[in-house]
Amino acid sequence: MKRRELDSRKELILKVVTDDYIESAEPVGSRTIARKYNLGLSPATIRNEMADLEESGYLKQPHVSAGRIPSQQGYRYYVDSLMEQQTLAAEELQMIKSYIENWSKEIDTLLQQTVRLLAQITRYPSIMLGPKLRPAVFKHIQLVPLNDYNILVLVVTNTGVIENKIITVDLPVSQGELDRISNQLNRKLRGVTLDNLKSSVLDELKTEIEARNGFIQQAVNLLQKTLETKERARIYLDGVINILEHPEFKEIEKFKPLMGMMEEEEKLYRILTAPSDEQGLRISIGEEIQEEAAQECSVITATYEMGGRVVGTIGVLGPTRMDYGHVVAVVGFMAKYLSKLLSQPE
Amino acid sequence: MKRRELDSRKELILKVVTDDYIESAEPVGSRTIARKYNLGLSPATIRNEMADLEESGYLKQPHVSAGRIPSQQGYRYYVDSLMEQQTLAAEELQMIKSYIENWSKEIDTLLQQTVRLLAQITRYPSIMLGPKLRPAVFKHIQLVPLNDYNILVLVVTNTGVIENKIITVDLPVSQGELDRISNQLNRKLRGVTLDNLKSSVLDELKTEIEARNGFIQQAVNLLQKTLETKERARIYLDGVINILEHPEFKEIEKFKPLMGMMEEEEKLYRILTAPSDEQGLRISIGEEIQEEAAQECSVITATYEMGGRVVGTIGVLGPTRMDYGHVVAVVGFMAKYLSKLLSQPE
DNA sequence: TGTTAGCACTCCCAAACGACGAGTGCTAAT
DNA sequence: ATTAGCACTCGTCGTTTGGGAGTGCTAACA
16 A cells, blocks of 8 residues: 555565464574465575565564564565455354344443454454543433432433542532432533533533522532543453463563553553554554553554544554454454444434 | 361471462472471471371472472461461551542442552452442432433442443333433332342332333333343452462463453352351362362452441452462451441441 | 575574482481 | 481483574576
């Protein structure tokens, strides 16, 4: 898709080396290539080409008498221009189909099941960022008194996501009073996106009711604060165990930093929300991931939508030697599928 | 605490062996013991005693010319009669104290922070079973229409836990109608424990309103079903990475089954809810855990309460060679502390 | 000029080997 | 009953060794 920097024979060799290494996890040598993929070239020729590719940074050697493996730059070229798009295997579609029947209407369960499925199909750890709050449409607010000074604020959106926050008040408020406030807010706010709600509408509302009731105003303030602090959506993670199947992590010391990273929601969040110029699908290789622990990993993510608006991200984490072709297809499909599922009931 | 089956010198040796092995992770030999803990016994005597202890099943040898390590039976004896109860170190108390200030009133966040803290202090993976639904007291129900045929049912309890379920109806119901139903249910049910609610009260309510409104009855039915299927509380897990510090898991193949287990909420649930004759604190060693993958692990759990009733469990998972004395103290303390925190605002 | 065969060389890996040392059980002396 | 002494076992660790895969270079060839 990008400008081609390599002549077609070099491309061919880079592709073959990458494909083979992805499959075998072993450095691949000229002899192997000549034998396995008969390209009509002798090992010596291939050696020369590989030496060139190494010099220009697409391949590297673990040690002098080993075969070549792709460098980060090599993977990048592979991903941009060489990789073959795959389609889903029949049995994978089957797995998805059979999941559908059990797919829950509970948004939380649905998302959980979705990452699990993605991990099962790709055989890599899978991550997901739940629907963002901001583009969601306000559906309902409810104030529930837990005791005299603590009030539970529940906000329901059209995505089915429930946000909750406990607020503390100085003076006890009666149930009836809270109901009145809830009703008033509901009437005013139904159908507004939380996005707008945060800025304009709430302000407007505030001035409007200013004179009438000091307490309502306090409630509005609190609602505003609630929505601000609850910015970050939940992170889902599953299939961590899959990464242990790959030889690059057979030594525990290689795996440990990664495990540490996956236990920090903060870091997963950053990985999933890294800016991208692509539309939807994004591939980050090695150091392109801004994360110390993931220098030898790649991440493939896709955004999913709800009613035409991007609301979240789903992705897969694996070694740089990852089956890009396959994972891209699966992640893309799942994101589309999820979008459909989320948009359909509304 | 239990009947003493061993004479005091054997006990002493078993204790020393276990303590040393817990600390060093190396099989411990007679010479080491004689030198390190001067018991006034020669290596030869100790050897004889150890041979006896092995014969009666408290110790075992990894191979013939290695030192001894405790068997499962040995650990059991150690835990029941030999182990010294420890108290929390000043800096551990400090960690807890400094957490308090940030402790959230959101029940979910609070629980999450608690397992994290437990994992940090013990340096083992920590698990937690969130508050059970059944003993909780009904606080509020709200029916929110998501669209014509789907209604979101929200149930709030005094624990601050929010249960939600989407139900599908055959006929569209208006917002007003739903509000009326919500109100009616709220009036009827406030203060009832979900436990009772499930059986008697709902039935009573059903017959009472039977004649009046066919739809309400349907709602009650659905509420009933909701509470039944939402039986299982959420599982929290953190600090998995800690287990990798221990040499018994330095080979990935040893760790893999454990990782698999920890990704199955089902299995964690079973571990946390294993029946116990103890009051509160429970220690399960090796095969006592009914879980294939955890044969070489131990679990220490404690229950926590809310207003005097046991509502959940918190625990720690580690190798059988675990620092029992320390972990018991910490888990016990945290459970008590959590109970206090959960019971105080109400 | 691009391709290929041949060859010397490098270096990883796995197996074999051999001390070393920690620890044991047994026996005999105290 | 305890202990010193001793022969024996066996895992660990460092060294050695051979084999093999792969390379770069050179020279011949189309």
